[in-house]
Amino acid sequence: MLVVMQPNASSSEIDRVCEEITRQGFKPLPMPGEVRTAVGLLGDDAKVDWSYIEGLPGVASVLIVQKPYRQASREWKGDNTIVEIAPGVRFGGDEVPIVSGPCSVESEEQILTSARLVRAAGGTALRGGAFKPRSSPYAFQGLGKQGLELLALARRETGLAIVTEAMDERGADLVAEYADCIQIGARNMQNYSLLRYVGTLGKPVMLKRGMAATINDLLLSAEYVLAEGNPNVILCERGVRTFDSATRNLFDLTAIPVVHKLSHLPIVADPSHGTGLRDKVTPMARAAVAAGADGILVEMHPQPDKALSDGAQSLYPEQFAELVLQLRTIAQAIGRSVPTLT
Known part of the structure; x- marks a missing residue:
């Protein structure tokens, strides 16, 4: 799962998303970008209450990564890794x-x-x-x-x-x-x-x-x-x-x-x-x-x-x-x- 934040999301809003992911028993992985930050989730996202996370302040959308590889996928990170x-x-x-x-x-x-x-x-x-x-x-x-x-x-x-x-x-x-x-x-x-x-x-x-x-x-x-x-x-x-x-x-x-x-x-x-x-x-x-x-x-x-x-x-x-x-x-x-x- 990938939580895409609003471009103007504050650091406290990003922290709140990470805290919620941790509370649900998973590991968050913040990925700051040039325009916005995304927060990845490591673990079985089928068990995540993603609808609650989607309603948190500063969240633009929640993407469910369907590929069997997650962090390697283009859905996980849109920009090329250098x-x-x-x-x-x-x-x-x-x-x-x-x-x-x-x-x-x-x-x-x-x-x-x-x-x-x-x-x-x-x-x-x-x-x-x-x-x-x-x-x-x-x-x-x-x-x-x-x-x-x-x-x-x-x-x-x-x-x-x-x-x-x-x-x-x-x-x-x-x-x-x-x-x-x-x-x-x-x-x-x-x-x-x-x-x-x-x-x-x-x-x-x-x-x-x-x-x-x-x-x-x-x-x-x-x-x-x-x-x-x-x-x-x-x-x-x-x-x-x-x-x-x-x-x-x-x-x-x-x-x-x-x-x-x-x-x-x-x-x-x-x-x-x-x-x-x-x-x-x-x-x-x-x-x-x-x-x-x-x-x-x-x-x-x-x-x-x-x-x-x-x-x-x-x-x-x-x-x-x-x-x-x-x-x-x-x-x-x-x-x-x-x-x-x-």
Whole structure:
């Protein structure tokens, strides 16, 4: 349930609504806006005496949120949520930040070289896995804490924000210590205990769509993070699996406008995992920005042919630099911009 206040509602009237919601045994969540304040209700609103609340002074209307996800819904919050993971790196507004780097952190030289290339080309955040969930237990699993330390070193040298994945609660604590944004990968999208846990850490969360997940599933997973009091959730479309083997996954461009209609949360696009093929990454990144993506997450490696993971989908440095130029042009054409670090 969402209580929409009158534009001129006083603070005491808003407090009175919150007190009544608390009296009925529920938790109020005030959400001040530019024009008016709304008060959300956490809990089973079927048990709420909403008619009494609707009659309180300063209340304009009461909306019953019908979606199974509440705080993630557009009904809950009409304005777009803007998530800032570091100074100047914002998702959900007019800017379209570019996050890039290798699939995994392999060495100090490799990640520092990658960070310099990302910064020089115009990216604002560095991605790179310290913990790598791999299909095979014999594949490279990442450097762990050492990888996080190298990412932090790259941030100190280049100023890039850091986005990296956590696989479990212990790893989430480490990622929260070293990184600016905790990524939850596709394989963990429905790891609800992990989602609840990262929701308590006070760090922005980038939540990737599962390989067989519907958009409804994705938004319900985001709800687990939001329900723990963390409003800073960035969704990520990274492709779903289908019967077609032409690409690694099916990159679902329609997820971008669909999410924008259903939710106030920003959604970024990952065409690297979405296609799994280097020559498909650039056209799909261009299409994603044109479709309204709030950011691009793309893999780039200084030497893709020597990468320890996902080399086939990693752009060469010169391809990445050209892509950034193209994305700037597309963003400008639709009234947006690709930011750079100052």
